[in-house]
Amino acid sequence: MRSFMQSVSETGYLPPLYQCWLNIVKSFFSSLSGLLIAVVLGPEIVIGWARIGNLLAESAFPAPSIAREGSLQQSHSGSRLAFRGGKRMGHTMREVAKRAGVSPATVSRVLNKTHYISVETERRVLEVVGQMKYFKNVHARRLATGRSDLFGLVISEIANPYSPEMIHGFQAAAWDRGFDVLLCNTQYDQARTKSILRKLIESDVRGVAVMTSSIDRSMASELIDAGIGVVFCNVSPAEKLLSTISIDYQRGIEQAIEHIVGLGHRCAAVIAGPDDNRTAITIKDALVAGLKKRDLHPLPVISSNYRIDAGASAVRAILSTPDKPTAIFCGSDLIALGAMSALEEAGAGIPEDISVIGIDDISFAFLARPPLTTIRVPRERVGATAFEALDRMLKLKRRKGADYYLETELVIRRSTTTAR
Incomplete structure (x- = not known):
């Protein structure tokens, strides 16, 4: 193998079979580009980094370093690889700044949105960025600032219909x-969760929003110990490097119970x-206490998982x-949809025989x-509040949560009506 690679390096000739394999590998790694997203596969997390594919492929299959006419192996100030094979590979921030008539610092501020820049200056810089097809080097920025541009978001199930709007x-x-x-x-x-928390620390994220009840404060203590800000849902109180978002289910539940009582159930x-x-x-x-308060002693009370x-x-x-019962309160909409399906199979009318309420x-x-109440x-x-909580907390000198x-x-929709 060593003699083969030496021959390639000396002659610059790569057999068609190997060239085909190289193209396949490059295409595969290039397909990983896009949004930074982690999917835990066993104990590991695979991270798709934008434009990293070709770099990985080239490191695995280095191109022959052959001096050819017009092949300038030189670097430009601030450029990762300005020339290759006689072809210009990219522009630097300094070049963008020169064409836009601003300083490199202004270009950086426009792209990273770290300071206020006038609308006209921002428009001019972004126009030049588009013309020159300039992309900022996130790795270089991380080395320069000592901080990543990553925030972590941890959820239970990406396939759960509850998640997309929160993620957005x-x-x-x-x-x-x-x-x-x-x-x-x-x-x-649990094993996957521990792996996620470890990988978030290794990825040097700025903060993490834990939007799943399967992780408690004790499990996330490693993040806080590492100096990473965390925001939880329905966990209180806040403290240093820990903010909380409390969802007031009580208000909506009281409205639902009043609605059912008003319908005569x-x-x-x-x-x-x-x-x-x-x-x-x-x-x-909250449901059991609220129903008992209105003399609707719930029977039965069944626990289930969040599945149809x-x-x-x-x-x-x-x-x-x-x-x-003449009314069924469900702990989630998915549970309610499954309940409605079973009621229909049993020949029970919704809402004529039994009213159904979800969350x-x-x-x-x-x-x-019928459409679900x-x-x-x-x-x-x-989701937006979770990020705001992290962003505000990390800007404070003492990193105090809130x-x-x-x-x-x-x-109210059509799955509830007057009791029979």
């Missing part, structure tokens, strides 16, 4: 300030989320009891037949 809110807020997002998916797996059941999930426990306790099939199984158990107001709630959680605001509060509200 967090990512949009981060991108507006020139930062990238490392998205991690725990899938409620006197017998209700509850299908809650899992017993090891702190948000599910909060919702279940779990809601369906719970409804089958409810329908087997002698005293059937979350995912997009499928509106599309359900549910308690709306402002998920996009949750508490944030978001309200829920009832959305």
